[in-house]
Amino acid sequence: MSALAAIFIRDMRNTVRVGGGALMGVLFFLVVVTMVPFALGPDLALLNRIGPAILWLAALLASLLALDRLFATDHEDGSLDLILTGRPPLELVVLVKGFAHWVTTAVPIIVAAPFVGIFLNLGGRAGTATVMTLLVGTPALTFIGIIGAAIAVTLRRGGLLLAVLVLPLTVPVLIFGVAAANAAVSGPIPFGTPFMALCGLSLASLVVGPFAAAAALRLEME
Amino acid sequence: MAAANLANPSRFLKIASPAIPWLGGLTVIAFAVGITEAVLSPDDYQQGATVKIMFLHVPGAWLGMLGWGVMTVAALGTLVWRHPLADVTAKAAAPIGAAFTFMCLVTGSLWGRPMWGTYWVWDARLTSVLVLFLLYLGVIALWRTVDDPSRAARAAAIVTLVGAVDLPIIKFSVEWWNTLHQSASVFRMDGPTIDPSILVPLLVMTGAFTLLFITLLLAAMRNELLRRRVRTLRLMQASVVG
Numbered sequence: 001m002s003a004l005a006a007i008f009i010r011d012m013r014n015t016v017r018v019g020g021g022a023l024m025g026v027l028f029f030l031v032v033v034t035m036v037p038f039a040l041g042p043d044l045a046l047l048n049r050i051g052p053a054i055l056w057l058a059a060l061l062a063s064l065l066a067l068d069r070l071f072a073t074d075h076e077d078g079s080l081d082l083i084l085t086g087r088p089p090l091e092l093v094v095l096v097k098g099f100a101h102w103v104t105t106a107v108p109i110i111v112a113a114p115f116v117g118i119f120l121n122l123g124g125r126a127g128t129a130t131v132m133t134l135l136v137g138t139p140a141l142t143f144i145g146i147i148g149a150a151i152a153v154t155l156r157r158g159g160l161l162l163a164v165l166v167l168p169l170t171v172p173v174l175i176f177g178v179a180a181a182n183a184a185v186s187g188p189i190p191f192g193t194p195f196m197a198l199c200g201l202s203l204a205s206l207v208v209g210p211f212a213a214a215a216a217l218r219l220e221m222e
Numbered sequence: 223m224a225a226a227n228l229a230n231p232s233r234f235l236k237i238a239s240p241a242i243p244w245l246g247g248l249t250v251i252a253f254a255v256g257i258t259e260a261v262l263s264p265d266d267y268q269q270g271a272t273v274k275i276m277f278l279h280v281p282g283a284w285l286g287m288l289g290w291g292v293m294t295v296a297a298l299g300t301l302v303w304r305h306p307l308a309d310v311t312a313k314a315a316a317p318i319g320a321a322f323t324f325m326c327l328v329t330g331s332l333w334g335r336p337m338w339g340t341y342w343v344w345d346a347r348l349t350s351v352l353v354l355f356l357l358y359l360g361v362i363a364l365w366r367t368v369d370d371p372s373r374a375a376r377a378a379a380i381v382t383l384v385g386a387v388d389l390p391i392i393k394f395s396v397e398w399w400n401t402l403h404q405s406a407s408v409f410r411m412d413g414p415t416i417d418p419s420i421l422v423p424l425l426v427m428t429g430a431f432t433l434l435f436i437t438l439l440l441a442a443m444r445n446e447l448l449r450r451r452v453r454t455l456r457l458m459q460a461s462v463v464g
Binding site for chain 1: 301349353356357359360361363364367368373376377380381383384385387
């Protein structure tokens with residue numbers, strides 16, 4: 001257990017230190033959301049209607065940002081070999097690394113979302129609903145993405161390929177995330193139905209992601 | 223003939239190479255029969271002649287899904303049994319499956335324009351097939367990014383297995399969600415709901431396209447094996463010269 005805690009703390013430290021790129025995700029999130037009104041025009045009613053979708057899209061893209069380095073840096077400095085031969089099961093290590101990535105990338109976005117939402121005329125109920133969906137939905141993005149991160153570990157230019165591989169798989173998350181946020185604002189379906197589906201997607205990817213990513217790492221590093 | 227016997231690539235080539243022209247001939251005959259029947263089949267009382275688009279659309283959809291199915295089985299073969307032909311099969315099947323999926327999307331879109339009044343709607347069936355097409359392109363991109371074939375095979379196998387989630391979603395999308403796309407009308411518990419005058423040419427065309435798929439797959443596998451042989455010979459030659 002202490003080994004897993006050590007990996008978690010190490011990953012957190014590495015992202016916070018110089019060159020780690022902590023808060024890069026949330027900065028990207030902010031910039032993407034800011035660009036949207038320039039493209040659409042400052043129509044507040046329109047922004048309010050598509051606000052949840054914009055926040056979700058920006059969060060999705062931001063969560064992909066640092067993903068291709070998740071295992072690649074460990075591969076380059078050799079610590080991935082240690083992790084592979086170490087005692088804690090690789091699936092658990094992947095789970096912990098994914099969780100660390102979620103804390104450093106997704107949590108700042110979730111915290112920033114209500115404030116960024118103000119730019120999109122998303123206040124009160126709509127803003128709260130969107131933040132709630134981001135909170136339960138972003139783990140699914142991280143743990144679907146982690147499969148791609150494991151596959152891209154030995155690729156020299158894995159970043160673009162990662163996006164191409166991962167984005168189609170995140171379609172259901174996007175659908176239910178935005179559906180739940182919209183349902184809270186305008187109906188007609190109750191908020192709970194798509195929200196539950198979103199929770200289910202997160203839980204499922206929490207199981208499938210680490211196993212698939214661990215399998216990919218083992219196969220690639222042999 | 224057990225799969226283990228075919229594991230030896232030379233033996234596979236010995237069987238597949240003479241079989242390919244015969245399969246090709248069979249495909250041509252099946253298409254001749256199928257196209258004749260399709261031309262002679264009556265128009266639909268509502269859709270008119272556009273119903274004939276179905277003879278391309280349905281085989282495209284079926285083979286697009288079969289392609290990923292073949293890749294899924296091959297992925298298990300790569301990861302579980304380390305079957306030497308499995309990654310060759312997976313690599314060869316990807317572009318063929320992608321082409322059939324593309325055919326399904328294009329014909330469906332052209333059919334949707336007169337029938338639904340639009341080329342494209344974002345409903346569950348269309349979206350899930352589009353996702354399948356994107357997954358195909360992703361896997362092909364993966365094959366083209368990794369230069370070591372066996373490493374590419376393992377990475378592609380993982381993606382293929384994860385992407386296989388999309389197949390049941392495609393199949394049941396018309397039942398789970400209320401969509402513009404019609405529900406299944408051939409493979410149903412209570413028998414097909416298509417009139418035999420259209421069902422028979424549809425089945426013949428599907429058979430013809432399936433034969434085409436098998437022929438192309440075997441030919442692509444043979445080419446891939448030969449390509450790998452050339453690569454090995456080049457590497458050997460380079461090591462001797464160097």
